[in-house]
Amino acid sequence: MSRGRRRLLPVLALLLVAAAGPSSSAEAELVFGFYNATCPIAEGVVFAEMRAILQEDATLAPSLLRMHYHDCFVQGCDGSVMLRSRRGTAERDAAPNRSMRGFDAVERIKARLEMLCPLTVSCADIIAMAARDAVHLSQGPWYEVETGRRDGNVTVAEYAANDLAPPDSNIVDVKTFFSVKSLNSRDIAVLFGSHSIGTSHCAAFQKRLYNFTGAMDQDPTLDARYARRLRKLCPRAGGRGRTKVPIDPGSGFTFDLSYYRHVLATGGLFQSDGSLLHDASTRGYVEKMANASSPDEYYKDFAAAMVKMGRTDVLHGSQGEVRTTCGVFVD
Structure with a gap:
């Protein structure tokens, strides 16, 4: 299901996804507008934070786009690239990710969403939306992002070294x-x-x-x-x-x-x-x-x-988890 849409203004995002209807099924796969019922402001919040982040440092745009690619290619689009390991064995510790920037930006967006919609929006979805917004705010296209990903809790540096x-x-x-x-x-x-x-x-x-x-x-x-x-x-x-x-x-x-x-x-x-x-x-x-x-x-x-890549080996429904902090394992 490819839905490359014509360029749209980001301020219309909530209106666009609202037409897709909410998805409340525990086993639902990725859809447009997954958070319509549980956190309808999610995409607007991500975009507002991204605009502020890139006004402070425009060089983070390619980094956040790269993060989505690196996340999806290693164990699927599950946010595991964000996890920190005390032993230096996480994906972010692997050679291809050591120059990665933008982890703090994702945490900033996540913290804002946790204030408004606690334990609702996954880190994996934030990364996907942030990548889209990074493109658009760099004078690129606006496109709808499928959401409903859950966060993975496995992170292995060797996987990143082998899969990128x-x-x-x-x-x-x-x-x-x-x-x-x-x-x-x-x-x-x-x-x-x-x-x-x-x-x-x-x-x-x-x-x-x-x-x-x-x-x-x-x-x-x-x-x-x-x-x-x-x-x-x-x-x-x-x-x-x-x-x-x-x-x-x-x-x-x-x-x-x-x-x-x-x-x-x-x-x-x-x-x-x-x-x-x-x-x-x-x-x-x-x-x-x-x-x-x-x-x-x-x-x-x-x-x-991007929509096609964003479906790579996702966790959804009862799989995975939604973390409060993207870099910290759930106890």
Whole structure:
């Protein structure tokens, strides 16, 4: 059930979901408007908090979008990425998540909702809604989010290390990681467009610049002029650990089609970005969006792909739990 809707104003969210009707069944699966009866202000509260959060720090938008992806790809969209472990063995302790930001933002939203609707809105749903709002507040599309997820109480760092495609993945590896989650080549090409916003540290792509095959060489598919710019930002001698490089230098904080034009022209920042050009299906989508005169089709595709990803191995009904604090296990 894909419902990529046309762009809508967030202030109309409660009116839109109200039409879907409440879901009170203990075994209900994800639906639009799950909280209509139990916490009808939920989506409005999340959006208001997100707007305030991003006014304070706009760089959290890509981080919160990334969090939803990392949550869904590891044990499903169950909020387990938020859990803290005293032994350093939680998902958030794994290498792919150590640079993750936005945990405090999710807790801030959760605390507000706990004041208004105690033990009602799951952390998993907050992450999904916050990701949507991060996109919209970055001048991207507004789309409806299915809700009704419950929170998982298992978090294992090894799972995150194994289930998240690293930035140096080739297209075969990327397709494998995504197919395990029932996401196809088109979904890959669409969801990679989220790299339109955000930055990266040098370590994530330095291999492409200095040791691509282990022979101290450069990735031959990387545009030479772009590579020279990256080498200046990230020198060979240890790199610059705190240097932040925009994934999409054309519009690093605006959710638009610039990412696709950048990948087509330069090969992208990450090897996995460039890998989209090495498969007929994903390359075709990149070329189509790079030459599109309007983002409308992409916005519709992105909404549908996000809803699809958001259904990954969810807990619902009597499964899982709803936590008071997203990072703390329920006793």
